[in-house]
Amino acid sequence: MATDSFQKLTETAQAIKETRSTNTKIAICADYFRSIPEDENLRRAAQFLGEGAFSDLSGKRASVGSRTYSTCAANFCEIDYEKVFKPCKTALGSASEAIEKLMQNIDVARRKRSPSQLSLKQVEEQYHKLSQLSSRADKQEVLQNCWKKMTALEIKYFIRIMSRGSLRIGFETKSVVSALSKAFKKKLENVRYAHMITGSIGNTAVLCKNNSLDQASFKLFHPLSFMLASPIESRSIENLDPYIAEEKFDGMRAQGHVKGEQVELYSRDLNDITHSFPEIVQFFTSRNLPALVLDGEICVYKDDEILPFQLLQKRMGRKKPSQEVIQKYPVLFIAYDVLYHGKQPTFGHPLAKRRELLVTLSKKYSLPITNQFNVETHAHVEELFERALAHGNEGLMLKKKESTYEYGQRRKSWLKVKRPGGTLDTVLMYAHAGSGRRGGYYSDFTLGIRVAEDERYEEEFIPIGKAYGGYTDEEMKRLNKKIKDLTVEKYGPTLGLIPEIVVELEFDDIQVNKRTKANYTLRLPRFKAIRWDLAPTDANTLKDVERMYQQKIDRDRLKQKENPSFVFHQ
């Protein structure tokens, strides 16, 4: 089979899926990469396996939604979308897997297809075509024509690659990087670096093959993947010596790229958010800075207080905020790391060294930066944690002094210490069929609060959040049994339930959301306990939620005058 065929790529993916050992998976992928002679095809193969139809930084998207390709597949197979396709998808927990099976099993779908070994290049052209089209009908026509030339296996992976989701073969981008390192005998660290810098796994593959990884260099105004923190598993870190502490702001993580008059801000998902925060742009340009990349947090800061995230929300997602909004919710960029300075990336330096540089810059250019604390005892950590909360912040970060900036990774060098935002007793209202590992079970649940005595509503319960975690496998199975008896309605993969089961729900925060019935949503809701001992009448009410929210907003916040969470030499 031709090394540049899409079928070959999908067979490789399937072989990786059917192997359990990570090393063997990497070896299979490495062999495949090595077998491809042309640079362009290697680029496509690595990109398809590691990133999706287009490189992350290209900004291009095929933009084909699940409903578009699912109805298209149902038409192709000549089956009823509602009556046949949907139950198939629910049973498998995956639309793409259902499509693969239907394409394989249904005679008429088989007869329509004559697989013709499309090349990687031809498949890339199809993705490109899809990205250029806007109407559903046009996109479906491209899909239909494309599928006619594919095997069922190719169709499944074609969809998964197109949707930029996981290929579900137990092999994520990190593993593709390892496979490149193995295939071309390059140091893993160098490959990872090149990937981070170029922002493209495809280009990284070509650099590996041509022995030119050193050509990959950091460029200003190309965002770096953020370093992420792990939750601290227990409060007991044996030895606090290697760590420093910083307060964890309740704001929006951001990366600022600055060079003289030019400023760009990127969000955690690497989107350009510069236009939402003109005063930050102005702040940086006014300081006549050298080329600089800062990692930090955007917070609403007013009258010597850091204000809650709920107020920052008024600024997020606005392309061009009005003067009024800017004055009402003024924001500040508080830096806590420096990743590039002058002509040199600094993310390879240990944190202590980066901090030294950050302090110097802060003094010289009057930039707000976090306050850093040496922690000696657990009692001290506890005290700092309580003070961070008093400041209105989320908690504490513990960072290893010797750690480099581990871009794009969530490891143990940064640890976050948080306290749950609160708990509510809620009622199970709907169960939704799970996908992936939870295929075949109802694993996502919509939970409601009581409004029975609330004159604003006619219902007894209204939804407050959707949780899909925090329970054990055993609890989920017990719930699934119980749900059977409580089901009153069925809407495709969703079951409407008699409100009977009470769940104690834990969450990080309460936010206003006008698009919901309750006007509030919970951030990161998860099961704390299934309260078999409580009745639905014991559930919390909407009034309780409103009270909790108001308490958060109105809470007294410790001013920044003494023991501040950040330093700002104005």
Place this chain on the structure above:
Amino acid sequence: MNITKAGYHGILLPNLNIGFDYSGTDTQHTFISHAHADHMPRNRKSSVYCTSNTLKLMRRRGYKGEATVLDFEEPFETENARITLYPAGHILGSAMVYVESEEGSVLYTGDYRTPPSPATEGFAIPHQVDHFITEATFSLPIYRWDSHEELGNEIREFAQKTLADNYTPVFLAYNLGKAQEVMHFLSPLNHPVQIHGAGYKMCDVYEEAGIDLGTYATYNRGTCAGNILITTNSALNNGFASNVKKKRIAYCSGWASREATRSQLTVHKLIPLSDHLDFFELIRLCERLEPQKVHITHTPNADVVQHYLDTRNINSRFLDLESEEDD
């Protein structure tokens, strides 16, 4: 014809005083399709009719009631009906029950498989059926099985490759039916097999019926490494062969055709070997029988079957029974 369900367990023809896979003692004639737990009578006072192999297997699984043995395709007369058992191809002894009466004819399938499992007495069906009471465990077009020849090859290749790599192959298979079917597929390899005790005690019934299970012994923790092992997933989780570090696990079930099974069970190989018929066979059979009415049981997706039957002008309804997944 009056057909009703008996609570969560069994189906009744009240006018003929006949029960199928029913635990009550109030019917005059109760027929048991096969020896799986969700079809076996649960009452020690029961008096039932079944095939001789089903009776032997039920006795091994603790059935204490009375039973009258019937041969396949040898009609049995009651006051108002004639009953004939047909081989169902599901597990050894499994039978479909065909009832002819003045009210018309009924075929109750129990669980069945066509083409039949090679470790059974085969599959046969009467020509004329008015009421077809059929299970529909795999009632979606995502389920279409490979031939037994292909599945047998897959099983043997997995065992051979694993042994050649110096690993111990473990097959996860339900201890009555699937386990012996897998052993039958493996027998040409002439490699010793060890099977979990719950499955072991069923094996001699298969051998007496002339089904070759190869060389096998009951599971022995001390000596099991290097044998081909057969057990259930729950036994594996409870320490079965936990002393053997180098092993590879294959899961044999219709459910193995779903990708999610891989992560739910953490197995190396999924072999979609089912002892139920697939969706396409089911629809084909309904077309061939052209019954007055199809009564669908044992399925979460009766609507889909009904939709397909509607478009073929075949009248159908859902007989809602609690199904237990023992595939």
